[in-house]
Amino acid sequence: MAKTSNYMNMTNNRLESINAKIKSCIHRYSTMPEFFCSLMKCIDVLEGERDQRAAEMVLKVPMQPPPNDIAQYYEVLTPYAYNLVKIQYQLSKEYTVEHQQAGDYYVVCKDKKKLQCDVAKCHCEFFSCMKLPSRHIFAVKKYSKSNVFDESVINERWQKEKYKSSQRLFLRNSVVYESDHGQAVSIQNIPAPKQKKTLTEQQKYKMAMRDAHLLAETMSHASTKKFHVQLNLVKEINRAWRNGRTISVMFSGKYLL
Incomplete structure (x- = not known):
């Protein structure tokens, strides 16, 4: 064992730690879109932790100089x-x-x-x-x-240079400042990743229910004749959506066709 460069690490604790973090973010009965969405969030957090450690290596200066x-x-x-x-x-x-x-x-x-x-x-x-x-x-x-x-x-x-070459914090365009200790400090501008949130069925139901309540409130203020016209239109839209059809709305003057 001493002849190999195992860096004094003979366990898989690091791998188990990453696995525990992934399990804490992903629910057991997640759908496939929810799984990948949660997995990417977990990866972003892990990369953020690596960025923090890399930044601390450059920015932190010991109170007492080394011997x-x-x-x-x-x-x-x-x-x-x-x-x-x-x-x-x-x-x-x-x-x-x-x-x-x-x-x-x-x-x-x-x-x-x-x-x-x-x-x-x-x-x-x-x-x-x-x-x-x-x-x-x-x-x-x-x-x-x-x-x-x-x-x-x-x-x-x-070596620090080897470590920097594998960190995304030092791989992008940066602005270099001079610190009080005479060391060059690299400040990175990492844009936040644009994520398209995947909604669960319950979330979509709540969002649709809010607009449905507003629609019902608006219809209730109409006259009886106009209310029945609007109600029939809502039923037609619902029937079309259940059959997998797409609805297009066109406005003509003050009336909805």
Whole structure:
């Protein structure tokens, strides 16, 4: 397992979380149009959450600047990856390094076990799974007085530029402003998707009933003779609609034909 880049994730919790959100939006006995309408709403919400996380990565600035030794990692990595590297760097101070004559470095762990390592490669589980510099690499770098920052030990997945290239928030035309901290902030203008709402049978009934009440009120104010003419017209319209026919209304003067 340590030889594969599983990013320390051995569960399907993320997939189950998305499935739970979809189930909360879609009713069990939804019609096909209602299903797709609810599904698209759920997708829009999930994309909105991704946009928010992407915006926070650019707009949020820590109250305290990162340590000088790993400041370059902060500029290159996403906040999640940077926090992992920061923890590894702090833990590296608890390890000692032995340098063999053959040129190999061995990091002495807390349990007195020795782990072979160099400035760019480590055999520990963290480096194999996460593809980020581990505490052992940092310990060897400190021992050999090498530069702490090395982009070659960073997987492309954890880089900010790679993350931005897959986010719709950064794929559209944007307006760039200069923040108080000297960083360029990209403000996106994402138009709201135009959705044609699919009405349920109950919603259509309520809407039609409101207009039917107004129609009945208007007819009740007419004379008896005119009322019967209007009532027969309404019956003809109802009969035509039940037979699947289309009704066209034409006005001639003051009278409805």
